[in-house]
Structures are given as C-alpha cells and as structure tokens.
Amino acid sequence: MEKELFKKIDSYKQTVIDLQTHMIACPAVSPHAGGPGENAKAAYLFSVLKEMNFDELYYINVKDPKAKDGVRPNIVAKYYGENKKKTLWVMAHMDIVPPGDLNLWKTDPYKAVVKGDKIYGRGSEDNQQGLVSALLTVKAMMESNVRPPCNYALLLNADEEIGSEFGIRAILKKYGKTFGKEDAFLVPDGGNPEGTMVEIAEKNMLWVKFTVQGKQTHASTPHFGNNAARASAHLVVKLGDLYKIFNKKDKVFAPESTSTFEPTKRLANVPNVNTIPGTDVFYLDCRILPCYKNADVLAEIAKMVKAIEKQFKVTVKVETEINESSLPTDKNASIVKLTQAAAKTVYKNSPRAMGVGGGTVGAYLRNAGYPVVVFSKLDDMAHQPNEYSSIKNTLGDAKVFTLVALNFK
Numbered sequence: 183m184e185k186e187l188f189k190k191i192d193s194y195k196q197t198v199i200d201l202q203t204h205m206i207a208c209p210a211v212s213p214h215a216g217g218p219g220e221n222a223k224a225a226y227l228f229s230v231l232k233e234m235n236f237d238e239l240y241y242i243n244v245k246d247p248k249a250k251d252g253v254r255p256n257i258v259a260k261y262y263g264e265n266k267k268k269t270l271w272v273m274a275h276m277d278i279v280p281p282g283d284l285n286l287w288k289t290d291p292y293k294a295v296v297k298g299d300k301i302y303g304r305g306s307e308d309n310q311q312g313l314v315s316a317l318l319t320v321k322a323m324m325e326s327n328v329r330p331p332c333n334y335a336l337l338l339n340a341d342e343e344i345g346s347e348f349g350i351r352a353i354l355k356k357y358g359k360t361f362g363k364e365d366a367f368l369v370p371d372g373g374n375p376e377g378t379m380v381e382i383a384e385k386n387m388l389w390v391k392f393t394v395q396g397k398q399t400h401a402s403t404p405h406f407g408n409n410a411a412r413a414s415a416h417l418v419v420k421l422g423d424l425y426k427i428f429n430k431k432d433k434v435f436a437p438e439s440t441s442t443f444e445p446t447k448r449l450a451n452v453p454n455v456n457t458i459p460g461t462d463v464f465y466l467d468c469r470i471l472p473c474y475k476n477a478d479v480l481a482e483i484a485k486m487v488k489a490i491e492k493q494f495k496v497t498v499k500v501e502t503e504i505n506e507s508s509l510p511t512d513k514n515a516s517i518v519k520l521t522q523a524a525a526k527t528v529y530k531n532s533p534r535a536m537g538v539g540g541g542t543v544g545a546y547l548r549n550a551g552y553p554v555v556v557f558s559k560l561d562d563m564a565h566q567p568n569e570y571s572s573i574k575n576t577l578g579d580a581k582v583f584t585l586v587a588l589n590f591k
Contacts, residue, residue: 190322203294206303224255254340254348269333274313275342278305286567308564311571312370315579366517370558377559383510383537388468398460413494414462435537508545524585
C-alpha cells in the first residue's frame with residue numbers, strides 16, 4: 183500500500199506547480215498589514231477541495247471588520263477513516279507576509295517562476311509547501327481508494343502571521359467542538375533542510391518594556407538633572423543576572439538549551455549630544471524554558487528594578503507586551519514517534535524531538551491539551567526575498583504525512 187501511494191505522490195509534480203501557481207497569484211496578506219486577506223486564496227482552495235469530494239468540507243468564518251466581506255476564512259476538509267471518532271489534523275495557514283523590498287526580488291513575488299526543483303514566489307514555502315504536501319497525501323489516498331485507520335483532515339487557517347486572532351485562537355475559543363479529545367495535530371510550518379527536526383516544545387515568551395524616568399538637563403550641568411540613560415544602562419547589565427537565576431538546561435532545546443534574556447529594541451531619547459536624557463526606553467526579549475513560570479521571572483525583574491530605582495533615584499515603569507507560556511508535547515506521544523519514524527523512512531535520516539525558542543501556532547493547540555508536532559523539510563526561505571519552495575521536499579513531506587496517517591490509530 184505504501185509503495186502504491188508513494189508512486190502516486192511521485193506523479194504529482196505538475197499538481198504541485200499548478201497549486202503553487204494559483205496560490206502565489208493570490209496575495210493573501212492580512213488586511214491588518216495592508217493586504218486583501220485570504221478570501222481569494224481560500225475560494226480557490228475550497229474549489230479544489232470540493233472537486234476532491236471530501237466527506238466533510240466547510241468554512242469557519244471569523245468576523246473581522248477590516249477584511250473583505252467582514253470575515254477571515256478558515257477551511258476544514260475531512261476524509262473519513264475506519265475510526266471516525268479520532269482525527270489526524272494537518273494544519274497549514276493561508277496568509278502570507280508582504281514581499282518587502284521589491285528591489286531584492288529577482289522575480290515578481292506574486293507570479294510563480296519554476297526553475298528546476300524550485301518554485302519562486304511569496305508564500306511558496308511559508309506555508310504553501312506544507313499545505314500542498316498535506317493535500318497530496320489525501321489526494322493519493324482518495325485516488326487509491328485507501329481509508330486510513332482514523333480520519334485525516336486539513337485545517338487551513340487564516341491570520342497565522344499576525345497572531346492567529348482570526349485563525350486557530352478563534353476556532354479553539356468559539357468552535358472548540360471541531361476537535362475530538364483523541365485528536366492530534368501535525369503542523370508543517372517549521373523544520374530544517376535535513377528534515378530532522380520534529381518540534382515538540384517551545385519556550386515561554388516574555389517581552390518586557392522598560393521606561394526609565396530621570397530628569398533632562400544640559401550635558402554640561404549634570405547635577406541639575408538625573409541621567410536616565412545611565413540608570414538604564416545599569417539596569418540592562420543587572421538584568422543579565424537572570425541568566426544566573428534561571429540557569430537550568432534542557433537538551434531538547436539544543437543548541438539554545440537555556441533560557442535567554444536579551445535586551446533588544448531601544449527607542450531614541452534625545453536628538454543631540456549635549457542634552458542628558460530624562461527618559462530612556464528599552465525592551466527585553468525573554469525566551470524561558472517551560473520548567474519556569476513567567477511570573478517568577480517578572481518577580482525577579484521587579485527586584486532588580488527596585489534596586490536601580492533606589493541607587494539612581496529614578497522611576498522605572500515596567501510593561502509586559504507579550505506574556506505567553508507553552509506546554510510541551512510528550513516526546514513519547516504517538517504523533518511524535520510516528521513522525522520521527524516516517525521522516526526516517528522517507529529521508530533516510532535521524533530525526534529527533536526538539537524544542538525551539540520561537541513561537542508557532544502549535545503552542546495554542548498544546549495549551550488546549552492536544553499533542554502537536556511541527557515538522558517539515560524546509561530550506562528556511564520564509565519571509566526572505568526570492569522565497570522558494572522545493573518540489574522534492576513537497577513530495578517527500580507528503581510521503582511522511584502518508585506514513586503517519588496510515589499508522590495513526
């Protein structure tokens with residue numbers, strides 16, 4: 183059965199090109215980023231899925247006043263398995279990021295260009311490669327009259343690139359009964375060129391804004407003021423002690439196996455050299471291992487801030503811009519083991535369960551209690567100029583998803 187399905191998938195090269203060509207021509211940039219949204223792309227995909235005769239096919243439209251027709255479309259397409267009470271979901275997103283500086287592109291970002299194994303165009307890899315792989319998997323099963331042990335379903339989301347407010351977060355909140363207690367998710371929206379990363383965990387995210395308030399004065403008379411930049415600099419150094427306090431390691435997250443606490447963005451304070459700033463603003467990006475609580479990190483930050491305020495006679499306002507925690511997927515969960523085994527079979531490699539410092543939509547699902555793996559064989563072209571997808575990787579991942587589907591019981 184596997185050989186027959188793999189042979190089918192290998193015959194789909196032109197299908198990959200056709201699907202990518204149509205999707206690249208639909209610039210599904212969020213209306214909150216100045217784009218038209220996912221409507222045109224969703225309409226095209228819905229027509230493709232309708233022709234395939236899924237057992238269930240429907241929209242989940244989430245209201246968004248800024249979007250065309252006032253909604254952001256999400257699509258569910260389900261192919262029944264022998265056990266209809268359990269579903270393997272493959273979740274991909276339809277929205278894309280803007281192309282950026284057009285001078286950096288060698289081709290039109292919204293016109294597919296095929297060169298050998300590569301299909302160039304915005305969105306071709308992020309996330310259309312995974313979406314196409316997921317579709318080819320079920321296409322092969324349908325054309326071979328193969329029913330998997332459990333349901334196989336596509337969940338095509340809106341709004342992944344800007345927070346998922348109108349995508350998976352809304353679905354979990356308002357349409358949670360879409361999913362069953364025994365369901366599992368495969369998200370082909372992250373990976374590496376070797377196809378060895380089976381992502382099962384994410385670090386907690388904590389972004390903190392610090393506004394240090396002193397007193398502005400002329401640089402020649404510092405005693406008349408209070409230099410916010412100096413106090414701010416000392417606070418930045420002091421925050422480095424967070425590395426010493428939250429110092430546990432987790433090899434799942436190698437090479438960044440520890441929590442990280444990095445000062446990043448800094449706002450301009452004064453425009454001229456000879457003025458001591460009364461206000462200084464900077465940000466701290468914290469990626470915290472799941473064994474720690476963000477609240478504990480914030481408590482330590484509060485102690486450090488208090489010490490700086492006392493030492494330099496300033497006030498410091500602390501604001502959290504992002505405060506998100508993510509539960510890990512058990513490395514022994516069926517979906518994890520099946521994905522590792524399937525990738526090893528298809529790519530002849532040694533996949534391992536890993537954690538990442540960045541955030542994915544998998545976090546929302548894990549926090550809702552579902553086992554999730556993020557997997558794909560990618561050339562890491564997401565958000566870059568001259569983005570492309572690999573036809574070979576697209577077909578290879580379809581085979582990986584097929585093996586997972588055939589063994590998900």
